[in-house]
Amino acid sequence: MKKIVVIGAGISGLSVAWKLSEKGYEVNIIEMDKFIGGLARSIKIENYFFDIGPHSFFSEDKEVFKKVMNLFEGEQGEIPYSKRIVKMMFKGKYVDYPLSAKSILVQLGILSAIMCSLSFAKSYIITSISSLFVKKTQDKNLTVKQWAIDNFGKYLYLNFFKPYTEQFWKIETSELSHRVIPSSKKLDFARTLKHLLINKYLELSKREPGKLSLVERESLPSYYPKKGYGEIANRIGKKIKSNGGKIHTSQEVNEIVLNSNNLFDVKTKDKIFSGDIVISTIPLNRVISKIKPLPETKIIQSAKKLEYLSLILLYLITNKKNVLDCQYCYFIDKPYNRITNMNSFSESLSPQDQNILAVEISCHYGSKMWKTSDEEIFSMCMQRIEKDNFIKKVDVINYKVIKVPSVYPIYRKDYEIYLRETEKYFAKIKNFYSIGRQGQFYYGDIDQMIRVGFDAADKIIRD
Ligand SMILES: Cc1cc2nc3c(=O)[nH]c(=O)nc-3n(C[C@H](O)[C@H](O)[C@H](O)COP(=O)(O)OP(=O)(O)OC[C@H]3O[C@@H](n4cnc5c(N)ncnc54)[C@H](O)[C@@H]3O)c2cc1C
Numbered sequence: 103m104k105k106i107v108v109i110g111a112g113i114s115g116l117s118v119a120w121k122l123s124e125k126g127y128e129v130n131i132i133e134m135d136k137f138i139g140g141l142a143r144s145i146k147i148e149n150y151f152f153d154i155g156p157h158s159f160f161s162e163d164k165e166v167f168k169k170v171m172n173l174f175e176g177e178q179g180e181i182p183y184s185k186r187i188v189k190m191m192f193k194g195k196y197v198d199y200p201l202s203a204k205s206i207l208v209q210l211g212i213l214s215a216i217m218c219s220l221s222f223a224k225s226y227i228i229t230s231i232s233s234l235f236v237k238k239t240q241d242k243n244l245t246v247k248q249w250a251i252d253n254f255g256k257y258l259y260l261n262f263f264k265p266y267t268e269q270f271w272k273i274e275t276s277e278l279s280h281r282v283i284p285s286s287k288k289l290d291f292a293r294t295l296k297h298l299l300i301n302k303y304l305e306l307s308k309r310e311p312g313k314l315s316l317v318e319r320e321s322l323p324s325y326y327p328k329k330g331y332g333e334i335a336n337r338i339g340k341k342i343k344s345n346g347g348k349i350h351t352s353q354e355v356n357e358i359v360l361n362s363n364n365l366f367d368v369k370t371k372d373k374i375f376s377g378d379i380v381i382s383t384i385p386l387n388r389v390i391s392k393i394k395p396l397p398e399t400k401i402i403q404s405a406k407k408l409e410y411l412s413l414i415l416l417y418l419i420t421n422k423k424n425v426l427d428c429q430y431c432y433f434i435d436k437p438y439n440r441i442t443n444m445n446s447f448s449e450s451l452s453p454q455d456q457n458i459l460a461v462e463i464s465c466h467y468g469s470k471m472w473k474t475s476d477e478e479i480f481s482m483c484m485q486r487i488e489k490d491n492f493i494k495k496v497d498v499i500n501y502k503v504i505k506v507p508s509v510y511p512i513y514r515k516d517y518e519i520y521l522r523e524t525e526k527y528f529a530k531i532k533n534f535y536s537i538g539r540q541g542q543f544y545y546g547d548i549d550q551m552i553r554v555g556f557d558a559a560d561k562i563i564r565d
Contacts, residue, residue, distance in 0.1 A: 103127050106562070107368045107375045109355050110383035112140020113548050114538030116338045117555025118381050123345035125563055130375045131347065132368060134354035137332065138339050140383075141509065141539070142548055144332025147502070151330030151451045152417050154506060155462050156430045156442040158186055158324035159334065161549030170552070173337040174327070181327045184447065189428040192262065196427050201262065214261075221255030245515050249280030265434050270464050271411060271512065279513040281545075328450045334548075350375075355384070359394045364532060379562060383538035385410055385508040386524055397527055404523035408543050410508035412472060416461040416483050419500045422493050423457045437482050438463050441492070456499065461487070467507050476503040511543040535562075 106122055108115045111133035119129045137143045144151040159181075161167040174181040190199040193214075197205035206218045229252055244252075250263035259275075263283075267275050271282060327333035339349055350373070357369040358380060368375045382389050390397060390405035416438075423445050430442035444451050444458040452458050461483050465471035474482075480501050488494055511517075521543050528536050536542065537558050538551055546554070 104378040104562075105376065106130070106379045106381065107132065107366065107377035108381045108383070109358075109368065109389075110140060110538070110540070111135075111138035111335070111339070111349055111351070112383055112538060112540075112551070113142050113335060113338075114541070114551040114555045115140070115381065115383040116335055116342065117552040118537065118558045119342050119347055119555075120338050120345075121556050121559035122562065123342045123347035125559075126346075127562075129342065129347040130377070131342070131349045132353045132355055132370060132375060133349065133351045136352050138349060138351065139332040139335030141506070142331055142335055144330030145504065146330070146332075149453050150417075150419065150458065151332070152415070152458065152502065152504065153331045153444070153447075153451075153460065154415065154504070154509075155413070155440070155460060156447065157331040157548070158184065158326045158447070159331075159548060160322035160324040161547075162322060163549050163553055166549045166552045166556070170334060170549075171325075173334065173341070179328070180333070181325045183323055184326050184429075186324050187428040187446075188430055188432075189426070190432040190434075192434060196431070199432055201258075206258070217257045218255060221257035223255075225251055225253075225255045244280040246275040246278045246280050246282060249283070250275070262434075266432075269434055270439050272464070272466060272469075273512070273514070277514060279515050279517060281513045326447045328448050330448070330451060356392060357394055358382070358389070358392050358534075360531065360534075366534070379533045379535070381535045381537060381558060383536075383541045385540040386521075386536065386543055388508070389536065389541070390524070393531075401523060401527045404520040405527075407514075407520040408517060408524065409512045409514075410467070410540065411464050411510040411512055412467045413506045413509040414463040414465060414471065414474075414479060415504045415506070416463070416479055417502045417504070418459040418461065418484075418487075418493070418498050419452065419502075420457055420459060420493055420497045421455060421499060422497050425457070425459060425492050436486050436490075438486075441487075459493070464510070472505065476501075479503055508540055511539070511545055513545070517543070 103126055106119070106127050106129045108119045108129060108131040111131045115131055116138065119131050123129045135143070137145055141154050142157055144153050159170060161170070171181070188199045189196040190201070193210065195209060197209045207215045210218070246263060246267050247259065250259040254263065264275050267278065267282065271278060342349065353370040353373060355368055355370055359367040359369065361367060366377050366380045368377065368380060386405050386408045387410070390402050396402065424443060426441060426443045429446045430440055432440050438461045440462045442460040444460060463471065463479070463483070480503070484495055484498070528534060535558055537554050539546055542554070
């Protein structure tokens with residue numbers, strides 16, 4: 103049987119290893135962190151479970167859904183169904199997230215509704231008339247700015263999409279591809295409106311799998327394990343081990359050596375893992391310079407252009423429960439992008455009388471914000487949180503800061519050129535696969551990453 107080396111024990115690395123180990127392949131997974139699960143891990147410290155932001159499991163992929171639910175077979179109480187309640191604070195009001203026709207027409211007030219509708223009607227008429235004379239440009243070339251104006255009108259672009267997108271990505275909307283807005287192709291005003299007027303679940307069950315928009319995926323039933331989201335990864339890890347696979351944590355891969363006999367040596371500081379097949383799930387801009395012999399400079403430069411946005415998480419441990427009007431809320435003009443009230447996911451993430459608020463700040467790796475000390479991050483966020491009356495400083499029992507370097511692939515307007523170059527290079531290396539959110543530069547959800555892992559395993563088994 104072929105020897106497989108998987109780099110990264112996030113969900114995609116674990117999923118490919120899960121399926122291959124079931125078929126008897128010899129699998130070694132190498133993970134640099136102490137915990138497995140990657141972005142979907144839960145970090146257990148004392149009596150607390152810290153997730154990397156709010157995660158819940160939902161899927162319209164029947165095989166993936168069943169496999170995950172089977173991990174909890176016979177103990178359904180361990181992964182209860184929970185309805186996601188997500189809001190956004192916009193102009194001092196809680197509105198729906200993703201932005202819906204209802205929030206535009208009802209929650210924002212009469213003046214905003216009139217302005218939005220007039221502006222939308224204007225752009226709709228202009229786009230319709232111009233499409234009679236000029237052939238519509240390919241969707242994929244659109245920037246956020248063009249996409250938002252075409253679909254929602256200038257008023258919403260200036261008042262909502264521009265400030266929100268720029269606060270999150272720290273990049274101008276004219277520089278970003280519209281793909282940074284998940285499933286944006288399908289999130290047009292008319293479709294959103296239609297979706298609100300029909301029965302969500304009846305409609306959903308009739309749709310082709312994998313074709314749901316963000317708005318529709320947000321409506322799928324969602325599940326959250328009692329002991330933190332990372333429990334899904336932990337259970338997949340146990341399956342891999344019981345199939346004979348090995349998971350090596352706290353081992354950062356430094357080199358991937360391609361030998362002349364087509365075998366790979368994957369090197370960490372103190373170990374070498376040899377394999378016939380390597381599956382990498384780590385960021386493209388990092389993996390590229392680990393490959394030996396080094397690819398040509400042009401390829402390295404292309405891969406380095408594929409950047410990832412980083413995330414700082416401030417966890418506030420407090421004795422206040424249900425601090426928000428929802429499970430998590432997005433913000434536009436605050437130092438943070440989102441706050442999650444963890445006790446509305448599970449009461450078992452902290453001692454009974456306590457709660458965790460997860461405060462997220464997106465930033466660029468190595469930026470001033472990235473280098474800000476934990477104390478400064480706490481005091482900067484706390485000032486605002488106190489001012490907005492969520493909780494007071496005296497309500498905070500303790501806090502913790504975690505920084506994650508590669509979280510969101512940044513879809514700049516020209517990213518596809520560099521991605522194609524990099525993919526072309528990898529396609530030439532026999533028995534080397536780059537998969538997952540980081541490895542495919544693909545902004546996907548957990549179920550999609552499990553699918554990617556299963557499909558890669560199937561391809562290896564077939565070949
Ligand atoms: C804040 C947030 C909220 C989200 N919410 C949801 C949600 O509610 N539902 C949902 O379905 N999805 C959600 N997602 C998406 C989901 O988390 C990701 O799609 C998924 O976890 C990506 O898995 P992955 O294995 O592809 O990548 P990753 O999780 O990034 O895994 C890559 C792994 O490689 C390791 N690694 C990196 N470099 C090296 C190296 N040199 N050597 C060894 N190991 C290395 C990393 O430590 C990591 O463990 C969310 C994502 C974020 C950031």
